[in-house]
Amino acid sequence: xxxxxxxxxxxxxxxxxxxxxxxxxxxxxxxxxxxxxxxxxxxxxxxxxxxxxxxxxxxxxxxxxxxxxxxxxxxxxxxxxxxxxxxxxxxxxxxxxxxxxxxxxxxxxxxxxxxxxxxxxxxxxxxxxxxxxxxxxxxxxxxxxxxxxxxxxxxxxxxxxxxxxxxxxxxxxxxxxxxxxxxxxxxxxxxxxxxxxxxxxxxxxxxxxxxxxxxxxxxxxxxxxxxxxxxxxxxxxxxxxxxxxxxxxxxxxxxxxxxxxxxxxxxxxxxxxxxxxxxxxxxxxxxxxxxxxxxxxxxxxxxxxxxxxxxxxxxxxxxxxxxxxxxxxxxxxxxxxxxxxxxxxxxxxxxxxxxxxxxxxxxxxxxxxxxxxxxxxxxxxxxxxx
Amino acid sequence: xxxxxxxxxxxxxxxxxxxxxxxxxxxxxxxxxxxxxxxxxxxxxxxxxxxxxxxxxxxxxxxxxxxxxxxxxxxxxxxxxxxxxxxxxxxxxxxxxxxxxxxxxxxxxxxxxxxxxxxxxxxxxxxxxxxxxxxxxxxxx
Numbered sequence: 001x002x003x004x005x006x007x008x009x010x011x012x013x014x015x016x017x018x019x020x021x022x023x024x025x026x027x028x029x030x031x032x033x034x035x036x037x038x039x040x041x042x043x044x045x046x047x048x049x050x051x052x053x054x055x056x057x058x059x060x061x062x063x064x065x066x067x068x069x070x071x072x073x074x075x076x077x078x079x080x081x082x083x084x085x086x087x088x089x090x091x092x093x094x095x096x097x098x099x100x101x102x103x104x105x106x107x108x109x110x111x112x113x114x115x116x117x118x119x120x121x122x123x124x125x126x127x128x129x130x131x132x133x134x135x136x137x138x139x140x141x142x143x144x145x146x147x148x149x150x151x152x153x154x155x156x157x158x159x160x161x162x163x164x165x166x167x168x169x170x171x172x173x174x175x176x177x178x179x180x181x182x183x184x185x186x187x188x189x190x191x192x193x194x195x196x197x198x199x200x201x202x203x204x205x206x207x208x209x210x211x212x213x214x215x216x217x218x219x220x221x222x223x224x225x226x227x228x229x230x231x232x233x234x235x236x237x238x239x240x241x242x243x244x245x246x247x248x249x250x251x252x253x254x255x256x257x258x259x260x261x262x263x264x265x266x267x268x269x270x271x272x273x274x275x276x277x278x279x280x281x282x283x284x285x286x287x288x289x290x291x292x293x294x295x296x297x298x299x300x301x302x303x304x305x306x307x308x309x310x311x312x313x314x315x316x317x318x319x320x321x322x323x324x325x326x327x328x329x330x331x332x333x334x335x336x337x338x339x340x341x342x343x344x345x346x347x348x349x350x351x352x353x354x355x356x357x358x359x360x361x362x363x364x365x366x367x368x369x370x371x372x373x374x375x376x377x378x379x380x381x382x383x384x385x386x
Numbered sequence: 387x388x389x390x391x392x393x394x395x396x397x398x399x400x401x402x403x404x405x406x407x408x409x410x411x412x413x414x415x416x417x418x419x420x421x422x423x424x425x426x427x428x429x430x431x432x433x434x435x436x437x438x439x440x441x442x443x444x445x446x447x448x449x450x451x452x453x454x455x456x457x458x459x460x461x462x463x464x465x466x467x468x469x470x471x472x473x474x475x476x477x478x479x480x481x482x483x484x485x486x487x488x489x490x491x492x493x494x495x496x497x498x499x500x501x502x503x504x505x506x507x508x509x510x511x512x513x514x515x516x517x518x519x520x521x522x523x524x525x526x527x
Contacts, residue, residue: 008493008500053494075495168520174505178513182523252522312496 002177002186002279003314007053007076010173010277014047015110016159023156024108027100031091033084033151035101035109038142038259041222042082043101043110045258045274047157048172052277057084059116059152067128070266070307077312079269079304080129080261083120084112086149093117093151101155109158116152130263132295138225139262139292166221166235171254176216177279179252185213189282189318190275192289194220194260195350196229196237196376198368200323202245203332204284208318212282215251217242218275223259225292231255233379237372245369264288264296265304269313272305276315285317322347325366354380389447389469390497393440394456396476399424401456404479409454411489415499420446422455437461444469452498470497 015023035043045051053076058066061073063081072078084101086093093099093114101110122143123133130139164170171179180188189208193201209215217238221231238253258274261267267290272283289301302319310316321334324347328340338345346366348356356363357380362373392408394401402423409421422443432438436457447453447469456476465471472492478484492498505513517523 004500004503009503072494074491171517171522174509175513175516178505178510179517179522182514182517 002180002188003276003281005049005052005173005277006273006314009052010049010177011046011052011055012049012174013055013155014044014049014157014159014172016161020158020160023111023158026098027108027111030098030100030111031093032100032102032108033090033093033112034087035103036085036087037223038261039084040103040109041257041259043155043157044159046082046155047110047159048174050173050256050258050274050277051082052173054078054082056112056115056154057152058082058150060118060150061116063118063120063150063152067125070269077269077273077308079266079273080263081125083150084152085146086117086151088147095153107160109160110156112151112153112155114151114153116150118150118152120148120150122146122148129266130261130295131265134295137262137292137295138260142261165231166255169235169253169255170257171252173278176252176254180214180279183214183249183252187212187281188214188216188279189284190216190218190272190278190280191284192218192220192256192271192275193234194224194228196234197241197372198353199325199332199366200347202241202369203323204286204320206246207320208282208284209250213250215246216275216278216280217251217253218256218278219253220258220260221255222257225260225262228260229376229379233375236375240371240375241369244371260290262290262292262295264291265300268301268317269304269308272313272315272317276313280315282316282318284320286320287322327366388497389450390452390492391440391443391447391460391463391469391471392452392454392492393443393460393463393471393473394454394476394479395458395460395473396456397458398476401476404476405454405456408479412452412454412498415501417452417498418450419452419454422446422453424457470495472497 046054058081065071065073066078066081070079095114097114099112100108101112102108126133126140126143130137135141135144189212191205205215219234268285275283285302287298305317321336323332323334324345326333326338326340326344328344329338346364348367353363357376394404405421409419413419427439436459439455440460440463443453443455444463463471474488493500518525
């Protein structure tokens, strides 16, 4: 049996077809609030159950409990706020009101039954959840762009399949669970990524695959920051490498439509809990998972898991070191398994790789498989590296 | 799992049938349940009052069992590190919506197991078809 969803049940607040039309009809004449990109990503993931047990944007009680205790007010572990921010120019609203949710272009994406309207201390939120108030942190910059008022309550999310990217790779938690069962997997490890695949990632994924039934490659395709490799380039890299280097019956790739928050350790917990909802029993946590710049310690994202009982997390973190190719060992390794010093290690920083790609230089095959390097070089030539 | 006493506040004996229903529900989820009827107090030769019942409930629940009891007052029963006491009005439990939200809150607090999760068979068929169409599984799966 697969791991149960977080909080025991997979919430389902996603509507399409006639049901979606009804929602659109119901919000006609109601006040409309505007979703930003992150909130639109969150709405989708609350709707499809990836954020179970959340049924909507957080109310004041949940928000404060999550910021202070990393728990929902009802008890389950939850590490990051999932909130809807009031926007300048939107109408004033109060608890008890029913409103529509639209994007900036005016398309209706769902509705919200308002339970809570509250002022948030955004500096305190940044401090508690991101560990910094430095505006050069993208999460802090995001908070600083808000006006400080949040609106919470249950949502209904409208699914518009025709607008979705990566349609061939878009599986909801319910669907990955059926997939795992159909393939006979009782355990599955999720790999979160917002980077193209290099040999180090491949090595870690395959190490993890040695101890579980299946691997869910789950590239994040929601909002990321300037400078990250675009999702379509990353997806092309993964599709290419899966063709020849992974056993197809033991690997599945689908997209993870979440926005990056760059919250380091707290986001590592968040990513793990969401993958539990997709049916994964294990989750790979590398060094500086979901980190940015030098805001978090190398092992912070791994150590934070020790603060919770394994039962209440319900997903097992697999903690990995950076991997590299060792010329002395003649294979991929990490500092846990290699006896040689760094002079024997083939390892390139992200910055170095970007420079090489820009200059049209192929990274060494011990670092990146040539098929992947070709895709990255082509993207770099076309200016896809934002 | 932390020990739990669910104390149904009632002035009448009608709360006793609710205990059995609730007990069956939690047992079906895989919970270890003891239903503590008023008659049990008498059968054990204990003094027939809520205080005696409350003490017995706390002792049982201290072993990680979900104990269900009813009475006018849960005298002397208090939540602690290993024991959680949840009181509920009989009238609330008789309303479907409140009954469900009471159990859901216990689930979320990790005090009772959730119901076994399953995708309904019709929906599963549709999902399998989608997975075949997208090439995730072959038609024999």
